Amino acid sequence: SQQGEEDPQALSIQEGENATMNCSYKTSINNLQWYRQNSGRGLVHLILIRSNEREKHSGRLRVTLDTSKKSSSLLITASRAADTASYFCATLSGSARQLTFGSGTQLTVLP
Amino acid sequence: SAVISQKPSRDICQRGTSLTIQCQVDSQVTMMFWYRQQPGQSLTLIATANQGSEATYESGFVIDKFPISRPNLTFSTLTVSNMSPEDSSIYLCSVEIRGAGELFFGEGSRLTVL
Numbered sequence: 001s002q003q004g005e006e007d008p009q010a011l012s013i014q015e016g017e018n019a020t021m022n023c024s025y026k027t028s029i030n031n032l033q034w035y036r037q038n039s040g041r042g043l044v045h046l047i048l049i050r051s052n053e054r055e056k057h058s059g060r061l062r063v064t065l066d067t068s069k070k071s072s073s074l075l076i077t078a079s080r081a082a083d084t085a086s087y088f089c090a091t092l093s094g095s096a097r098q099l100t101f102g103s104g105t106q107l108t109v110l111p
Numbered sequence: 112s113a114v115i116s117q118k119p120s121r122d123i124c125q126r127g128t129s130l131t132i133q134c135q136v137d138s139q140v141t142m143m144f145w146y147r148q149q150p151g152q153s154l155t156l157i158a159t160a161n162q163g164s165e166a167t168y169e170s171g172f173v174i175d176k177f178p179i180s181r182p183n184l185t186f187s188t189l190t191v192s193n194m195s196p197e198d199s200s201i202y203l204c205s206v207e208i209r210g211a212g213e214l215f216f217g218e219g220s221r222l223t224v225l
Contacts, residue, residue, distance in 0.1 A: 033212065
């Protein structure tokens, strides 16, 4: 079953703008990860943030984690048309070795 | 990282038939998983493929419908048995390498059942 709910479900922005996607989850986690899926392709891992971290950066990506609110956000700065994809958060909890994926956000970056 | 090859990449099948999807990894991995992604939906874990023993299935998935083999640390198969149109999905193989839960995915196998 899905642990995370993401919003918005769909987001359309102009190239150069920033895109923010949010993820909420239900149970305590070990870490939270963000993945990207281009249409018809497999998923690509973007970034992992541990439960004791609050913010992490990777290139144009910025991820925040608020464990008290059980939520995370992914910010993509200076977006490009190539960033058009679906973005999923995924959580790793307890002793489980498998990820539970959120519902995803479809991002469209218009040139 | 890992290179994960899935075959077939897509197929169109008739109701009642079965299809086996192969997943080949270019390195030995401990953890290997099979996910299903129904049209427009997120990923749902089907099972963890265990080397040398029976797969561990998630709630709602059973071995008779989705038999899985994992003869070694680089290869696994997922069979979708007695298919119906509701089985039309993308089936994704994934592996964990670094022990932190970060997954690498194959390109997926897009299955359409008529």
